[in-house]
Amino acid sequence: MTTLKALSVRQPWALAICHGKDTENRTRPTRHRGPIAIHAPKAWDDVGRFTLLWIADMIGLTPYQAAERDHRGAVLAVAEIVGCHRHRDSTHPCHADGAPICSPWAARGYWHWQLANVRPLQHPVPARGAAGLWPLPPDVTAAVLAQTENAQSPLPQ
Numbered sequence: 001m002t003t004l005k006a007l008s009v010r011q012p013w014a015l016a017i018c019h020g021k022d023t024e025n026r027t028r029p030t031r032h033r034g035p036i037a038i039h040a041p042k043a044w045d046d047v048g049r050f051t052l053l054w055i056a057d058m059i060g061l062t063p064y065q066a067a068e069r070d071h072r073g074a075v076l077a078v079a080e081i082v083g084c085h086r087h088r089d090s091t092h093p094c095h096a097d098g099a100p101i102c103s104p105w106a107a108r109g110y111w112h113w114q115l116a117n118v119r120p121l122q123h124p125v126p127a128r129g130a131a132g133l134w135p136l137p138p139d140v141t142a143a144v145l146a147q148t149e150n151a152q153s154p155l156p157q
C-alpha cells in the first residue's frame with residue numbers, strides 16, 4: 001500500500017509553497033528525495049503583518065485572496081524534495097552581499113530543502129500533522145494521489 005511522506009508547514013508558508021515558494025527553511029537536513037505531501041497544521045505561524053504582505057506580494061495574491069485560501073489541518077499539495085544544503089556550505093553560496101541568490105525564499109542559517117514540481121490539490125484533504133517527515137495514513141495518501149494523478153490539477157480557487 002502506498003504511503004506518502006508528509007511535511008507539516010505552518011500557514012502562511014504552506015500556501016506560499018502552493019504558489020511557488022521553492023525553498024523550505026529548516027533547522028535540520030533531510031536525506032529524503034522524491035514526493036512529499038505538503039500539510040498545513042492547525043497551528044499557524046504568527047509572522048506579523050509586514051511578512052504577510054511580503055508573502056502575498058511574492059506569490060501574486062492579494063492579502064484577501066491569501067486569507068481565503070488559508071486552509072489548515074489538511075494536505076494542500078504534493079511536491080518533490082530535489083535537494084538539501086546548508087546555506088553556510090561553501091559549495092552552495094546561497095547568499096552574496098547579504099542577498100539570497102539560491103532562492104528569494106532562502107533564509108540565513110537554515111538548511112534549504114529544495115522543492116520542485118509542486119502540485120496543489122483542488123480539494124485539500126483533512127489530516128492531522130506531526131513533526132519532521134511523517135507517514136501519511138494510507139487512506140489520506142489515496143485521497144491525495146487520486147487528485148494528483150489527474151493530468152492537470154489547477155490551483156485551488
Ligand SMILES: [Zn+2]
Binds near residue numbers: 112
Ligand atoms: Zn540555499
